[in-house]
Amino acid sequence: MSSENAKKALFTQFATVAKSLGHAHRLELLEFVAQGERSVDSLAERAGLSFANTSQHLRQLRRAGLLSSRQDGKRVLYRLADDSVLDLLAELRRVAERNVAEVKQIVDGYFHERDALEPVSREELLERMRQGLVTVIDVRPEDEYRAGHLPGALNITLRDLEVRLAELPGDQEIVAYCRGAYCVLSFEAVAALRAYGFNVRRLEEGFPEWRVAGLPVETNSVRNS
Amino acid sequence: MSSENAKKALFTQFATVAKSLGHAHRLELLEFVAQGERSVDSLAERAGLSFANTSQHLRQLRRAGLLSSRQDGKRVLYRLADDSVLDLLAELRRVAERNVAEVKQIVDGYFHERDALEPVSREELLERMRQGLVTVIDVRPEDEYRAGHLPGALNITLRDLEVRLAELPGDQEIVAYCRGAYCVLSFEAVAALRAYGFNVRRLEEGFPEWRVAGLPVETNSVRNS
DNA sequence: CAATCATTCAATTAAATAATTGAATGATAG
DNA sequence: CTATCATTCAATTATTTAATTGAATGATTG
Numbered sequence: 166m167s168s169e170n171a172k173k174a175l176f177t178q179f180a181t182v183a184k185s186l187g188h189a190h191r192l193e194l195l196e197f198v199a200q201g202e203r204s205v206d207s208l209a210e211r212a213g214l215s216f217a218n219t220s221q222h223l224r225q226l227r228r229a230g231l232l233s234s235r236q237d238g239k240r241v242l243y244r245l246a247d248d249s250v251l252d253l254l255a256e257l258r259r260v261a262e263r264n265v266a267e268v269k270q271i272v273d274g275y276f277h278e279r280d281a282l283e284p285v286s287r288e289e290l291l292e293r294m295r296q297g298l299v300t301v302i303d304v305r306p307e308d309e310y311r312a313g314h315l316p317g318a319l320n321i322t323l324r325d326l327e328v329r330l331a332e333l334p335g336d337q338e339i340v341a342y343c344r345g346a347y348c349v350l351s352f353e354a355v356a357a358l359r360a361y362g363f364n365v366r367r368l369e370e371g372f373p374e375w376r377v378a379g380l381p382v383e384t385n386s387v388r389n390s
Numbered sequence: 391m392s393s394e395n396a397k398k399a400l401f402t403q404f405a406t407v408a409k410s411l412g413h414a415h416r417l418e419l420l421e422f423v424a425q426g427e428r429s430v431d432s433l434a435e436r437a438g439l440s441f442a443n444t445s446q447h448l449r450q451l452r453r454a455g456l457l458s459s460r461q462d463g464k465r466v467l468y469r470l471a472d473d474s475v476l477d478l479l480a481e482l483r484r485v486a487e488r489n490v491a492e493v494k495q496i497v498d499g500y501f502h503e504r505d506a507l508e509p510v511s512r513e514e515l516l517e518r519m520r521q522g523l524v525t526v527i528d529v530r531p532e533d534e535y536r537a538g539h540l541p542g543a544l545n546i547t548l549r550d551l552e553v554r555l556a557e558l559p560g561d562q563e564i565v566a567y568c569r570g571a572y573c574v575l576s577f578e579a580v581a582a583l584r585a586y587g588f589n590v591r592r593l594e595e596g597f598p599e600w601r602v603a604g605l606p607v608e609t610n611s612v613r614n615s
Numbered sequence: 616c617a618a619t620c621a622t623t624c625a626a627t628t629a630a631a632t633a634a635t636t637g638a639a640t641g642a643t644a645g
Numbered sequence: 646c647t648a649t650c651a652t653t654c655a656a657t658t659a660t661t662t663a664a665t666t667g668a669a670t671g672a673t674t675g
Contacts, residue, residue: 168574171500175486175572176414178493182486183417187409188663189401205622218664220623225662230489239621239672246489249481256474256481261400261407264455264471269404275396347400349393413633430652443634445653464642464651494616 183240185229186257190214191222196344198232199251199373200305201312204240211306248377255374279352285340286368287378290315293338300339304350305372315342315375316383323353330361338364345371410454412481415439416447421569423457423531424476426537427469436531473602480599483571487532504577509594510565512603518563525564528576530597540567540600541608548578555586563589570596 185191190212197203197211209219223243226232231250234243245251261268286291294317295298301318303310310320321329333339339358343350350366358365368375378383410416415437417419422428422436434444448468451457458471470476486493495508510518518524519542526543528535546554558564564583568575576592583590601607 168500168578171496172572172574173414175496176417177492178490178496179417179482179486180412180414182453182490183408183482184412184662187405187412189398189405190663192401192404192408215665216622217624217666220621222622230486230491236672239619239674241622247485249485249488253478253481253485256478256659257404257408260472260474260478261404261455263474265403265407265457268400271396271400271403275393349397353393409632415633440635441652442636442654446633446653449653461642461652464644465647466652 182229182231185226185231186253188222190218192254194219194222194249195226195231195245195254196348198243198255199245200344201244202244204237204242206240207308208243238359251373251377269367269368276347276352279356282366286369287375287380288370290340291380293340296358298338300334300337301368302333302339302341302354303372304341304343304354305348309344309372311384313376313382313384314372315354316381318342318383321354323350323357326354333363334359335363338366340366340368342368342375343371345373407454407456410451410456411479413447415443416451417479419444419447420451420456420470420475420479421573423468424470424479425534425569427467429462429463429467431463432533433468476598476602492533501572501577504581505592507591509592511594512600512605515565516605518565523563525559525562526599527558527564527566527579528594529566529568529579530573534569534597536609538601538607538609539597541606543567543608546579548575548582550577551582558583558588560588563591565591565593567593567594567600570598 168343186195186331193212194208197208200212205220206216210222212219213369216220219390223232223234227243227246228233230246232243233246234241246333262272290299290301294301294315301315303314303320304326305314305320306322307320310318314320319332321332341351341354343354346369348371351371354360355367410501411420417435419436422433430445430448431441433442433448437444439447448457448459452459452468452471455471456475457468458464459468487497501548515524515526519526519567520542528539528543528545529547529551530539531547532545535543539545544557546557566576566579566583568579571594573596576596580590580592
């Protein structure tokens with residue numbers, strides 16, 4: 166292989182990786198998988214895609230090196246190949262936020278409008294958790310919560326929110342988080358709880374970012390109060 | 391716009407950015423543009439693409455927010471929209487290097503084989519430059535050199551190499567660099583100079599990475615000796 | 616070991632992208 | 646103000662990708 170061919174082959178491989186990120190459905194699937202190992206059918210359901218279509222997209226992501234999979238009984242479980250995939254996704258978001266006018270519009274016009282207060286940074290939240298000054302709620306579905314969550318976080322989905330208000334403190338700050346920077350669940354939760362008069366803010370990013378930052382994580386203990 | 395729609399619109403935008411990186415020609419064009427502002431025809435020539443095709447690819451990169459352009463006389467000059475684009479490209483390379491078997495093969499089998507010695511890191515090179523212990527050569531074409539280069543670097547292209555050997559020190563280490571981690575020019579230069587007995591290594595990455603790291607850069611002074 | 620279940624594969628159709636050609640634009644130079 | 650030059654645009658063709666359907670695989674359960 167000549168130098169030129171080696172370089173071309175490399176660039177073709179890089180392009181394959183980039184191409185695998187080049188579809189909204191695949192980006193959404195990656196967001197789901199980033200919460201923890203998941204089967205094809207649960208991903209299909211969550212993304213609202215057909216089964217076979219989901220399988221194809223996942224296969225493409227696996228071939229590009231972004232996902233890996235293993236057989237578990239009769240299911241196939243997919244997970245991120247590597248935490249560097251999260252860094253790549255974060256960088257992709259960052260470039261789009263800085264350079265794409267439409268993204269700025271959507272973020273300013275929709276996400277900011279819905280959350281007038283500054284979101285809480287990871288470091289700030291960690292500090293407040295240590296001081297016992299905050300109640301953390303995880304608004305993702307229960308299976309994602311079980312696969313890993315912030316230490317001591319309550320798992321309260323949007324659907325349960327109204328009937329579980331009694332579990333929330335009226336006098337302490339509440340911080341809600343979900344899957345990532347643009348996961349809408351925590352925005353909705355914040356809006357709903359503010360309407361009830363709670364003092365609540367969003368965590369800036371989601372669970373995967375918290376985990377790769379090396380911050381403490383808890384698994385498999387379901388807390389209900 | 392509902393939450394779901396806003397999220398979907400965002401992911402579609404992110405996918406557009408990723409898609410624009412999803413072609414080897416566009417990645418190569420980005421590598422060239424990263425050296426400095428360039429006109430469409432010079433990019434077309436360097437990439438070995440037709441004029442119109444190059445223009446289309448550049449337009450796509452501009453629409454995705456990775457490039458911007460300005461008119462200069464009758465030429466249109468393209469440049470990176472932002473230094474964060476380089477971070478995104480670096481992250482793409484990193485993920486591919488870690489997770490794609492073919493990439494590992496090419497890198498180990500071709501690039502490493504051609505350069506048995508450890509490449510020099512930016513920090514190490516900077517230190518040696520300060521101590522005057524090293525001669526730095528920039529093996530890119532002269533126009534890229536003129537748009538910016540390492541302080542004091544000699545511009546010696548592969549073609550000129552043999553007739554300019556006298557300018558190189560026999561007793562001091564030489565470090566060669568070019569456009570980036572997989573730019574083949576510096577590999578070739580190192581191989582050629584080693585054959586002549588020079589003590590020469592490659593800089594790990596290229597000029598753009600040096601610049602965005604905030605290290606000193608020199609422009610427009612052509613040094614010939 | 617037959618039935619079931621989760622997933623993948625293969626074949627099809629629809630849609631998007633890439634490259635080429637030639638015409639259109641828009642700036643500059645004579 | 647016409648000719649020239651660099652670039653973009655529009656139209657075409659070829660190629661690739663996406664989604665759907667139904668069949669095939671391969672592990673598990675009774």
